[in-house]
Amino acid sequence: MPQRVRALEAILAQxxxxxxxxxxxxxxxxxHEVGPQIGARVVARAWTDPPFRRALLADAxxxxxxxxxxxxxxxxxxxxxxxxRRHNLVVCTLCSCYPWDLLGLPPExxxxxxxxxRAVLDPRxxxxxxxxxxxxxxxxxxxxxxxxxxxxxxPLRPAGTAGWDEAALAALVTRDxxxxxxxxxxxxxxxx
Amino acid sequence: xxxxHDLGGLHGFGxxxxxxxxxxxxxxxEGRVLALNRALGFTGAWTLDxxxxxxxxxxxxxxxxxxxxxxxxxRLERLLLRYGLVGADELAAGRALRAGPPLPRTLTxxxxxxxxxxxxxxxxxxxxxxxxxxxxxxxxNLHPPTxxxxxxxxRGRRGLIEAVRGCHVFPDAVxxxxxxxxxWLYTVVFSGRELWGEDADPAATxxxxxxxxxxxxx
Numbered sequence: 001m002p003q004r005v006r007a008l009e010a011i012l013a014q015x016x017x018x019x020x021x022x023x024x025x026x027x028x029x030x031x032h033e034v035g036p037q038i039g040a041r042v043v044a045r046a047w048t049d050p051p052f053r054r055a056l057l058a059d060a061x062x063x064x065x066x067x068x069x070x071x072x073x074x075x076x077x078x079x080x081x082x083x084x085r086r087h088n089l090v091v092c093t094l095c096s097c098y099p100w101d102l103l104g105l106p107p108e109x110x111x112x113x114x115x116x117x118r119a120v121l122d123p124r125x126x127x128x129x130x131x132x133x134x135x136x137x138x139x140x141x142x143x144x145x146x147x148x149x150x151x152x153x154x155p156l157r158p159a160g161t162a163g164w165d166e167a168a169l170a171a172l173v174t175r176d177x178x179x180x181x182x183x184x185x186x187x188x189x190x191x192x
Numbered sequence: 193x194x195x196x197h198d199l200g201g202l203h204g205f206g207x208x209x210x211x212x213x214x215x216x217x218x219x220x221x222e223g224r225v226l227a228l229n230r231a232l233g234f235t236g237a238w239t240l241d242x243x244x245x246x247x248x249x250x251x252x253x254x255x256x257x258x259x260x261x262x263x264x265x266x267r268l269e270r271l272l273l274r275y276g277l278v279g280a281d282e283l284a285a286g287r288a289l290r291a292g293p294p295l296p297r298t299l300t301x302x303x304x305x306x307x308x309x310x311x312x313x314x315x316x317x318x319x320x321x322x323x324x325x326x327x328x329x330x331x332x333n334l335h336p337p338t339x340x341x342x343x344x345x346x347r348g349r350r351g352l353i354e355a356v357r358g359c360h361v362f363p364d365a366v367x368x369x370x371x372x373x374x375x376w377l378y379t380v381v382f383s384g385r386e387l388w389g390e391d392a393d394p395a396a397t398x399x400x401x402x403x404x405x406x407x408x409x410x
Contacts, residue, residue, distance in 0.1 A: 002221040005265055007286035009224055011278055014288035017298060018231045025304035026227035031216050034308060072309020076357065093200030093343050095244055096260070101310050105226070107214050111260045113205040120200045120345060120398050121388060129208040140396045144200065146341045147377050147401035148313045149357050176210075 034071065035104035039152060040173035041069045042102065043184075044166045046079075047157045057081060060152065070101045074150075077102075081154040082180075086139040089127070089180035090151045091119035097145035099152050103175055110179065120144055130181045153180045160187050193337050194344060196252040201345040201388070222261040229264050230307040236296040237275055241367040245339035246271050315374035317359035322404055323378060327353045330410035331380070331402060339367035342406045350410045351382040354399060362403055376404040 012018040042064055046053040056063040060077040064070055077099060080088040092098065093116045098106040109115050119126050123140045127133070134140065143151045155177040161169060164187075176182030199205075217223040233243060246267045247255070255263065272278040277292050299307065323329060333348040334340065341363050357377040365373035384396035 001262055001265060002219065005221040005224050005228075008265070008269065008283070009228060010286065011282050011288050012228065012232070012272075015277070015292045017235065017277065017292065017295060018228060019298065019300055021301035022231055022299045022304055023224060023227035025301050026230050026307060027217075027223035029304060029308050030223070030226065035216075070309070071305060073312070075310055075312035075314065076360075091200075093345075094197055094341060095247070101308075105216055107211065108218075108260065109208050109210050112208070113199055113202075113256070114208045116199040117202040117205050118208070121203075122393075123396055124393060126208055130210060137395060140393070141381075142396065142398040144343065144398060144400045146343060147357070147363075147403070148310075148360060149377070149379070149401050150310070181208075181210075 030105055034100065036102075036173075036175035036178065037170070038069050038104075039099070039102040039175075039178045040170040041166070042067060042079075042152070043154055043173045043178065044170035046154055047169055048166050053154075056154070064102070072101060074099070074101050076149045077152060078149055079152045079154050080141070080143065082156045084138075084156075086141055087127075087134055087180065088141050088143060088151075088153045089119060089123050090143045090145060090153060091116060092145040093117070093120055094146060097148075097150065099150035101150075102152055103178060107175070127181065130176065132182060153178050155182075155184045158184050158186045193248060193339065194335055195248045196255050197248045198344050200343045225261045225265045225268070229268055231299045232268065232271070234297070234299045234303075234307050237277065238271055239366050241339060241361075241363040242369075243267065243271065244363070245367040246274075248339065313361040314358045315361060315372060317376065318374060321356050321359075321376040321378075323353045323356070323376075323407065323409075325353055325355060328410045329353055329378075329380060329407040331400075331406055332408055334406065336364065338364065340364050340406075342402060343400060345387055346380075346382065346400050346402070349382050349386050351380040351386065351399075353378050354381045355379040357401060360403070362405070364403070364405070378402050378404070378407065380407065 046056050056079045060079040061074050064074045096111040120142050123142050172185040174182050177184045247263050282289050330350045331346045359374045360377045361372045362375040379399050380402045381397050381399040384392035
């Protein structure tokens with residue numbers, strides 16, 4: 001495949017359809033700029049700023065746009081909040097739809113057949129694959145991203161973080177916690 | 193189409209295997225494939241929905257046996273051939289043998305920002321929304337041989353309209369070259385038991401985003 005892709009790029013560059021420097025720019029942006037640290041800032045702000053949290057849950061596109069953390073406008077973005085009663089899990093059973101403007105490119109498992117097939121049929125079993133066991137009575141709500149709406153999970157704020165500032169909280173927000181296959185990190189014992 | 197891409201509810205693929213400290217790309221060619229697809233998508237030669245359909249149209253055994261970015265590479269070759277931008281002889285030779293037809297636009301290094309943000313697919317509604325939040329609906333039992341975003345596991349099942357998401361470009365129409373034909377989009381929530389039967393987790397619910405032509409009153 002590497003040779004085949006190299007040949008394809010050469011053909012397209014020779015025809016003037018692609019500029020290799022533009023391709024370099026796209027790769028570099030995904031490796032260094034666009035990633036889950038953007039979503040983590042949104043979550044940490046929602047944890048520390050109640051009016052922002054309300055705005056995010058009411059209209060995530062407008063709230064994230066106003067925060068100015070993403071490259072573009074994040075259209076059709078919906079934030080779904082984890083609570084003591086409901087846990088949210090995001091999947092795309094048909095392909096790999098993902099809020100990549102906030103989380104970067106999806107991990108391999110998100111695009112894989114095991115996740116896409118089972119997340120809707122056996123969500124608790126999938127969570128168990130991630131080492132996550134929720135109380136049986138907690139609703140698990142699976143959001144299958146079948147159109148251009150993109151879902152960001154707002155995870156529960158970990159206990160023991162009262163008074164933490166936004167930057168410290170953002171460091172606890174994992175990519176998986178914003179997909180729903182994980183929880184936010186608990187603070188190390190010494191930091192509480 | 194009832195393709196193998198429509199994976200929701202299938203058994204037999206084994207456990208999910210998260211990879212600790214996963215790199216953004218596992219090999220440099222994966223990054224080039226992503227960038228090539230994004231750059232060609234920017235030219236306007238085809239639409240997002242056409243591109244998705246082209247992955248679904250890969251032979252089933254090829255789809256299942258290929259990695260994610262292998263599928264993207266195969267899809268790109270097929271689209272380039274279909275739209276007459278590259279010839280099979282050129283793919284075989286590994287170099288351009290002739291000039292190709294002009295494209296509406298091409299991506300320059302200075303314009304990379306344009307492909308790093310998602311675009312809006314919302315359009316002015318041609319009519320009022322047929323359904324409102326709280327209404328009971330049934331996903332129609334549709335089996336179009338062409339691109340659709342109604343997963344098989346939801347077809348024929350009864351759910352509740354939870355939200356109206358606006359009027360969006362209709363993938364089923366765009367992918368067949370029939371234009372955008374914007375349609376109302378709804379989040380429809382189904383109980384686990386409605387989808388999977390009595391043995392399903394009673395505390396699980398699943399929602400899809402369904403276009404109005406997928407739904408009927410229930």
